[in-house]
Amino acid sequence: MTSTKFDPRILKAPHPVPGAPDNWKRFFSFNTDAKVIGIQYIATSLLFLLVGGLLAMIVRGELITPPADLVDPTVYNGLYTMHGTVMLFLFLFPVLNGLNNLLIPTMIGAPDMAFPRLNAAAFWLVPVFAVLLMGSFFLPGGPAQAGWWSYPPISIQNPMGLFFNGEQLWLLAVALSGISSIFGAINFVTTIVRMRAPGMGFFKMPLYCWTAWGAQIIQLIGLPALTGGAIMLLFDLSFGTSFFRPEGGGDPVLYQHFFWFYSHPAVYVMVLPVFGIFSEVFTCYARKPLFGYKFVALASFGIVFLSLIVWVHHMFYTGTPNWMRILFMFTTMTIAVPTGVKVFAWVATLWGGKLRLTTPMLFCLGGLINFIFAGITGVMLGTVPIDIHVGNTYFVVAHFHYVIFNAIVLGVFAAVYHWFPKFTGHMYYEGLGKLHFALTFIGCTLNWLPLHWAGLLGMPRRVASYDPEFAIWNVIASIGAFMLGVAAIPFILNMVSSWARGPQSPPNPWGAIGLEWLLPSPPPAENFEDDVPTVINNPYGYGLGEPQVADEEYYIRRAQEA
């Protein structure tokens, strides 16, 4: 390896090249580099977090007073439907796929994804269905208003009788999102199974890859079922069939099974990668190996398996016969066990560590305690008699925002901060990061903790107006929500200014262990290219004094010289 005057990788531009001026245009092209696609995904999805958040602000504005005074009730219904849809399909799934794109190849030492063009196609479907979904706001009848479940018969009522309607665009958008996710899933699974660095057996793989793998397997099994249900719903809506239409002998409850057969497992698609993020971040900033690595890794697949057999817990009060309720109550409760294995392992990892409270660490700690809380309310919902009372009330809304926002989104923020220096080559500002954390943590607690009580008292969800006895909880919640809106400011400021002129990042600013930290920041186009390290030890060997890969010194030096 003789040193050359110029870095030959420069010839491979447009790709990020250490030291070379950044080429912004590549982010707007059909680029097949996983690292470019990853950033495309993350930037797009954060934009839609803003959109979904804006819709949520209007929803919370409406709910700050009992009567429906801010918007018409039909508009309210459209807003919360689109809020849920945008947040799930345009924010959370894409942002996680973005992280997958950045992290999976670099963590396993692969040069790229297995199918780079399929990967780019999967990304470019996102703007396509985003346009469809956003466009539905401008239809004469307004966008879909039947909730993100889109339960028939309400979703197929089509009040204006027009062939093109909001519900139809919604279904098309969700179908495209499903196709995009399937493309992604095929890619991620193939990459993980076939392209790991030499020596990296499955039990030497970082946990993020384990959890992403499990999550993508869920996508492959669950999404087609939802697609099947969505096709049938579309036919009912637009082509006069009556699969779910009681007038024609159809069965509205069947749709619910299709929907939840996917959409329950989907919540683990969202949370599993965050379990991976927790594992990476806690070990790094507690300076300790992960406690019980193998158990934590295998628990991911315990969760994958169980997630496929619990969906009826969303239907305890929809006319499900008793034996089925009891059966699914038991399966639901068991999920607490593998999840507990992970939670206890993280706590044991923190125990006796040398904790460094950086921004990502703070977000993960906050996310973890919120997750435990949300899991416990989840178990409450899993017991039939409690669910019969609180189902479809704000208790459920509070439960799932506690997971989705207060744990998962916090975990996503942690990941964005933790890997920001690696993939942009710049450090972020800790002060702004900590301010972002403080506002977010206080805001999200104010927002979602009080609404549990509204739910226990019997406040239904999806209402534009409510009885005055629920007002107090809603006022506090709305204040918390507006605080979350404010929290976006330091975040955006931090991201934009750090990327533009943050200090240069060294290859491994956190002293972290993992293949991605052996690469320059930002990593070159094909990561390790032909020079992939051979993995010889377990991940997370903090304090064990064993190198993770053969010739570690060489790779560290190489990354620093780049």
Place this chain on the structure above:
Amino acid sequence: MQLNHTPGHIKHSGHNLTGFVIFLCSESIIFLAFFAGFTLFKLTSPEWLPPGVEGLEVRMPLINTVVLVSSSFVAYFAERYLHKGNLWGFRIVWFITMLMGAYFVYGQYVEWSSLEFGLGSGVFGGTFYLLTGFHGLHVITGIGLMGLMLYHSFRPGNYEKGDMGVTAVSLFWHFVDVIWIILFVLIYVWQRY
């Protein structure tokens, strides 16, 4: 430097089949969902057949089934020819497979046009057309892919990197076949109850 750096770039082509098999497994779940829906409707609908409909004629579809199922074996022989390097043998037998597929589609068309119920005729009509239509779409896609492979076989040097494409398409064809067998049993054989 005496480094032991294994060349990291594992060639892409090796992954294609893996990816395709994963796709097929995933795809089969849509059919599974439809089959589950069909079974549930059949078992619970207060009224199943639309008024005036006695049931489905079985003889014609049975012939169709035999043609489609045997085409799977024919495709297998085509692949054998290719592995042995007999390019023309492959092309001819492969083309026969395509013809058999096309005959199946034609048979479907004839059946559809002779039926006295439509897509909107209750859940029976809906599920019938949904299942056979969705499957038919797959058959047509399969024929198209086979045509593409046939076309590629005339490209010089096409098989230098292996015959992955043909393997994948014939896998797809077997898949479409198995789905049809289940579908046939569900829709045509299980009418008596």
Place this chain on the structure above:
Amino acid sequence: MTTTTNNKSPNVGAIVIIAVAVALNLVLAVLMARWSYSWFPPQASSAAPYVDDLFALETGIGSFLWFGLTGVIGWTLLFNRAPKYDESYGEPIEGNNRLEITWTVIPTVIVFAIAIYSMQVNDKLDALGPKQKYALGTDPATVAAVDPRATVGPIDVIARQWSWEFIYPDGVRSSELHLPINQRVNFRLISEDVNHSFYVPAFRLKQDIIPGSVISYSLTPTREGRFRLRDAMFSGAYFSQNQTDVIVESDEAYSSWLKATAKQPLQPGLSPGSDLYAKRLANGDKGWATVPPAPAPLVNDPGDASIPHDA
């Protein structure tokens, strides 16, 4: 466990701290469980006490877990922080099989215990009867099985976009649901348009109403008062208004209400959606598309939405 030597000689200090922490946590959990009873509306059905007890138990267990785990995390935040510029590592423990088994087995036992207890509570509620499909357009009354243990009913509960109608066995129709106290009542839940849900928070009971099916449902009110009945399954534009009251009264009051109401002429009952829809049309029909509300049901007792409810 803060010291590395605790395998050899028991560390008395650590054991005392742990014991005190666990005891405190237990006290906290019991307090939370007690407090949880106040988070509910009054208990107005025979089901309510069972639900609240189960919830209190789960609150107790949940609080113990949450405070316990958060406490441990808090402890590490206080005592395991790295000083600034300290780049050293924590103690490289990689795991412990005995601990892993412990924290697999104990949660398994806990969740199964909760599930078995919930199963028993569910038997006690004993509310859900059979669900029978019927062809829309035919008379649902011909298919529904009646609960033989109920002494009142079957009362037909008809939910529409967006109104409630209750039809008593002798043909009396009402917009509000009057029930005698301490008797098991049977309902037939019916919808002719979309999904709705029969939900009375003070009863702790909820059941979706599915068009195309008749669902037999039973409960026993145990407290007099005026309680809110809320549609809890999203049903379109005026869903949030689709509420009415349940009036639980003494036997005498109930029978005299039935008698008096039977003599009333049929008149349009509560239909909050219709009023709002009329207002919307008057304002130029702004907003997004909605189906028009079903006409107000014709009832003997139209009820009075202005009377405040107890819960």
